[in-house]
Amino acid sequence: MMNSSEIRKQFIDYFLEKDHKFVRSSSVVPTDDPTLLFTNAGMNQFKDIFLDKKKPTYSRAVNSQKCIRVSGKHNDLEEVGVDNFHHTFFEMLGNWSFGDYYKEESIKWAWELFTKVWKIDVNRLWVSVYKDDDEAYNFWTKIPNLDNDRILRFGNKENFWEMGETGPCGPCSEIHYFIGKDISSQNPNGVNLSDEYRELWNLVFIQYNRESDGSLTDLPMKHVDTGMGLERITSVLNKQYSHYETDIFKPIIDKIVDVSGKDTSYKNCVPHKVIADHLRMLSFSIADGAVPSNDGRGYVLRRVLRRAVRYGDLLGIKDNFMHLLIDDLIDIMGKPYPEIFDKKNHIIETLKREEDSFRKTLDKGLIKFEEMVKDSKNKQVFSGDDSFR
Numbered sequence: 001m002m003n004s005s006e007i008r009k010q011f012i013d014y015f016l017e018k019d020h021k022f023v024r025s026s027s028v029v030p031t032d033d034p035t036l037l038f039t040n041a042g043m044n045q046f047k048d049i050f051l052d053k054k055k056p057t058y059s060r061a062v063n064s065q066k067c068i069r070v071s072g073k074h075n076d077l078e079e080v081g082v083d084n085f086h087h088t089f090f091e092m093l094g095n096w097s098f099g100d101y102y103k104e105e106s107i108k109w110a111w112e113l114f115t116k117v118w119k120i121d122v123n124r125l126w127v128s129v130y131k132d133d134d135e136a137y138n139f140w141t142k143i144p145n146l147d148n149d150r151i152l153r154f155g156n157k158e159n160f161w162e163m164g165e166t167g168p169c170g171p172c173s174e175i176h177y178f179i180g181k182d183i184s185s186q187n188p189n190g191v192n193l194s195d196e197y198r199e200l201w202n203l204v205f206i207q208y209n210r211e212s213d214g215s216l217t218d219l220p221m222k223h224v225d226t227g228m229g230l231e232r233i234t235s236v237l238n239k240q241y242s243h244y245e246t247d248i249f250k251p252i253i254d255k256i257v258d259v260s261g262k263d264t265s266y267k268n269c270v271p272h273k274v275i276a277d278h279l280r281m282l283s284f285s286i287a288d289g290a291v292p293s294n295d296g297r298g299y300v301l302r303r304v305l306r307r308a309v310r311y312g313d314l315l316g317i318k319d320n321f322m323h324l325l326i327d328d329l330i331d332i333m334g335k336p337y338p339e340i341f342d343k344k345n346h347i348i349e350t351l352k353r354e355e356d357s358f359r360k361t362l363d364k365g366l367i368k369f370e371e372m373v374k375d376s377k378n379k380q381v382f383s384g385d386d387s388f389r
């Protein structure tokens with residue numbers, strides 16, 4: 001077993017040895033990018049370098065970035081809890097080249113880290129490239145222990161990565177891992193289709209800018225932006241194919257069981273999973289300065305909090321509870337991300353206040369609803385006005 005902190009460290013150390021500079025995660029609340037409500041990828045903080053608006057003092061970087069995907073182009077909200085590996089908040093491990101190395105090195109190093117350092121079974125790995133990216137395809141064919149029939153080509157949806165409607169982008173190459181029991185049942189058609197094939201690492205070859213009129217222009221230099229979900233790699237390296245079984249989530253899930261008195265078999269554990277996921281999204285965005293409110297980013301927070309409370313309700317939790325989970329989150333994440341510890345009281349106060357006001361609104365709303373139902377029974381009709389309200 002290797003816990004997530006060790007895995008994060010091994011990733012960073014691997015690239016430090018290859019002359020990368022460690023760069024801290026940026027805030028999940030982007031301060032100077034009106035195209036984003038939340039930081040959705042490790043590359044966001046390097047956008048101006050890619051666009052040649054800023055000169056970096058280093059040409060290689062490594063980091064672990066806090067990411068939120070619950071609005072805009074990348075939105076995983078509906079998958080959360082229904083499956084075991086999508087999140088509104090996750091950590092993205094990444095290595096970066098700013099006009100330095102390109103496809104060959106990023107492919108070679110990704111494979112080396114996976115198969116030599118982490119000893120991932122090559123018989124479970126699949127690789128994808130953008131449909132016309134022969135260069136990347138050819139570098140993969142040079143990897144000695146990778147069969148050519150495990151290198152697949154896909155189109156824009158799967159293998160062309162973009163951060164949003166506009167911005168730096170490019171073709172990408174991904175490494176997928178088969179989690180199924182029967183290794184002989186693998187089939188190339190399952191990649192990018194079946195949940196048994198988990199996309200682990202995305203190597204993006206940034207070479208274009210998507211302009212606001214939809215066109216692509218060449219960037220002055222070519223760059224590398226890679227991203228690997230820490231939750232996914234932790235799950236695969238420990239063969240715990242639900243992320244919620246890993247050290248990243250388990251203590252929070254256990255606390256939810258304690259608080260609710262409902263074990264993880266209850267409703268297939270969906271409520272526990274949703275609450276644990278949403279807790280992370282909310283705590284990190286509040287720590288980074290976001291506030292629940294009635295519009296924009298704040299409204300996303302409000303909706304996520306309300307969603308968590310509704311799932312709490314399904315577990316029979318009637319009192320404010322989200323703040324009770326904070327200590328477990330800090331135990332897991334407080335070391336790499338001390339902001340979560342520093343802002344603990346603020347997070348607790350914000351969650352309590354918001355949960356309180358939602359419960360009041362809900363109580364009032366339910367009373368009103370009962371009155372409407374009664375009224376509609378008398379009149380034999382539930383009016384459009386009432387439905388709207």
Ligand code: SER
Pocket residue numbers: 040041042043094161202203204225226227228
């Ligand atoms: N930007 C790419 C992604 O988010 C790789 O880091 O998947």
